[in-house]
Amino acid sequence: MHRVFHWLAIVLLVLLAIVVGGLLVVNRIAPPATGAPSHALPSQPDQTGIDRELSPLLAAHPGKTGAIFLTDGIDAFAARAISARKAGRSLDLQYYIWHNDLTGRLLASEALDAAERGVRVRILLDDMNAYGLDGHLLAMDAHPNIELRLYNPFRNREGAGRAFELMRRLVSMNHRMHNKAWIADGQVAIIGGRNIGEQYFSADSEVNFRDLDLLLLGPAVQQASTIFDAYWNSAAAVPISMLGSKDPEALRTLLADVHRDARGADARRYLDHVADSQLVRDYYRSALQPHWSDGIQVVADPPVKWTRDNHAEWLVERLTPMISSATSEALVISPYFVPGDDGTARLTALTGRGIHVGIVTNSLAANDVYAVHSGYADYRDRLLREGVNLYELRTNARDRKEPVFIGRRAALHTKAFVVDGARGFVGSFNVDPRSKNLNTEMGVLLDDPVMALQLREEYLRLSHPALSYWVYRNKEGELRWLDRTPPSPVVLDQEPDAGFWRRAFVRFSGWLPIESQL
Incomplete structure (x- = not known):
């Protein structure tokens, strides 16, 4: 017993020395942000x-x-x-x-x-x-x-x-x-x-x-x-x-x-x-045809997004009112989609007013962060029950011409939304707690019907049967995925293209208190 206590004391001393030494190292080489200030160089007409x-x-x-x-x-x-x-x-x-x-x-x-x-x-x-x-x-x-x-x-x-x-x-x-x-x-x-x-x-x-x-x-x-x-x-x-x-x-x-x-x-x-x-x-060929608009604005979070910041300056405070203002349609594309209770309430409030709400996100097979999918899965049934339309990107396109140099599988990374076919957003912002509260994000606000139509067409392309599964609840209230590609639709009763262990990991992750980090 004396020997056990002896070795336990040595282990504790070693751990203490490592921790103290690590803290000293951290403090010793922690330089401030000492870069000299610099700014964008002014534009010239013909420089x-x-x-x-x-x-x-x-x-x-x-x-x-x-x-x-x-x-x-x-x-x-x-x-x-x-x-x-x-x-x-x-x-x-x-x-x-x-x-x-x-x-x-x-x-x-x-x-x-x-x-x-x-x-x-x-x-x-x-x-x-x-x-x-x-x-x-x-x-x-x-x-x-x-x-x-x-x-x-x-x-x-x-x-x-x-x-x-x-x-x-x-x-x-x-x-x-x-x-x-x-x-x-x-x-x-x-x-x-x-x-x-x-x-x-x-x-x-x-x-x-x-x-x-x-x-x-x-x-x-x-x-x-x-x-x-x-x-x-x-x-x-x-x-x-x-x-x-x-x-x-x-x-x-x-x-x-x-x-x-x-x-x-x-x-x-x-x-x-x-x-x-x-x-x-x-x-x-001098054939580029940009659309010219005065309804384009580049926006971002403050550079240091800490909890003591004025939340009114956070990007989420500009984006959520735009979606909530929908009068006919709100279409969202988000690869990582964990709306939380607040986001789910906002979306279902829209469907409660008869507004069409559609979401395109990654299927489990297409998602490169399985834990994020577990966060999304916690809200999926409620969203469907309240009339939100869900589409999950499939990893392999069907019957659709793809870019010449694309790999064998695909995943969604677009982050955008369009409201009432008139205004929208394209940028880095996912509908998840990390984009809302932890990471800094930026993007482009659009208040232009022509550009909103183009963005809506991109949503329709991604939600097309060739690229996405339609997720729904059957008459018994059970979750199902519809593969809508020809020659005839196929109903799937579990996460498509995902094996047992991947599904098990997602189920296990859903039990952990990690949503705020997703």
């Missing part, structure tokens, strides 16, 4: 190629913003690459995820090429998904025309210190920057749901996202630049140079690797598809 191309268009549509929906992943990549190549003044890039994969390296190479031409490049990334990329990020930051900052970063970049920091800062580390923005010369912006990575640009051989961005030209881009500046200069943005350093030769080697990969055989094959995209063909 850059983008200025010169847009000048006559903006003059012909005074006060209006041009907009193009980007539903195709290849087009979405092309829009970013072309704007980077045409930029002559600045690139401001803000993302939740930037993968170090084929498309990530291709777009990093475009940013590097722009910096070589003298373009000022500012890159703001959320740190939670930047783990293991410090070498590449420091290599980019080492260029004299590139500055890279991380949002709410770990001060301890690896090892036990990182784990202890997560324990100590668990509440604050749970707040992440989910924004997505690509801004060139303060004149062109791409805002929407896509991060940077193969799955977002129809380049993954297995799974690709059905997603949506808006390409904006003109006045509303200034709003996006103002939002970027607010985040860039906030207390949450820390220069990567404050968090680590690398050998200059190692940095040069990393940059050389990025350029080499961006010119390799795999890149060439993908870029051949990009060259054939409709957007690229239209751009080089």
Whole structure:
């Protein structure tokens, strides 16, 4: 017994030493957000190629913003690459995820090429998904025309210190920057749901996202630049140079690797598809046809979204009244859909007034976060019982032509809604507790019937039988999924395309008190 107590005391002392040491390490290397303030560079009528191309268009549509929906992943990549190549003044890039994969390296190479031409490049990334990329990020930051900052970063970049920091800062580390923005010369912006990575640009051989961005030209881009500046200069943005350093030769080697990969055989094959995209063909034939509107507004959460903030400034406080104001129809697209009691009450209040409410979300098989599906499943029966129409995206399309470079399976990543065929939203905001209360989000508000019609058509495309199952309750009140594809509909009595263990995990997750984190 004495020996047991002896070893127990040693274990407790070791644990105490680790905890105290971890806390000391956290405090010792916790730099403040010491980056020098900087702001968007002012636009000029004819300073850059983008200025010169847009000048006559903006003059012909005074006060209006041009907009193009980007539903195709290849087009979405092309829009970013072309704007980077045409930029002559600045690139401001803000993302939740930037993968170090084929498309990530291709777009990093475009940013590097722009910096070589003298373009000022500012890159703001959320740190939670930047783990293991410090070498590449420091290599980019080492260029004299590139500055890279991380949002709410770990001060301890690896090892036990990182784990202890997560324990100590668990509440604050749970707040992440989910924004997505690509801004060139303060004149062109791409805002929407896509991060940077193969799955977002129809380049993954297995799974690709059905997603949506808006390409904006003109006045509303200034709003996006103002939002970027607010985040860039906030207390949450820390220069990567404050968090680590690398050998200059190692940095040069990393940059050389990025350029080499961006010119390799795999890149060439993908870029051949990009060259054939409709957007690229239209751009080089001067045939792009943006819709010009004065009903476009870029909006976002405050940069530091803590509980003590004025909630009236949170994005959710602007979006929920829009949906509640519906008089005939509210259509929502959200890959992660956990409406909570409050959201469910809002939606069922609409159906109670005879308003058509439709939701497109991921099926369990298409959802990449099973725990989120458990949160959604808790509300599914109530929503159906109160007359909400539910459609769940299937992983494999049926009888429908798909983009040429798409993988074998699909998942929903579009975040949007349209109300009464007149106004709507496209952005990064999911209908879930994390987007409402924890993450920062941004997007584009639309008050324009033409654009609302296009957004409604995207909802109808995603809810089409070829892409989605219709979820309903049978006469006995049991949950069912209808596969509506020809030659005849098939009724399924359990989550389609999902095996036993996946369904069991979802059921188990539903018992846990984790909804606030979903």
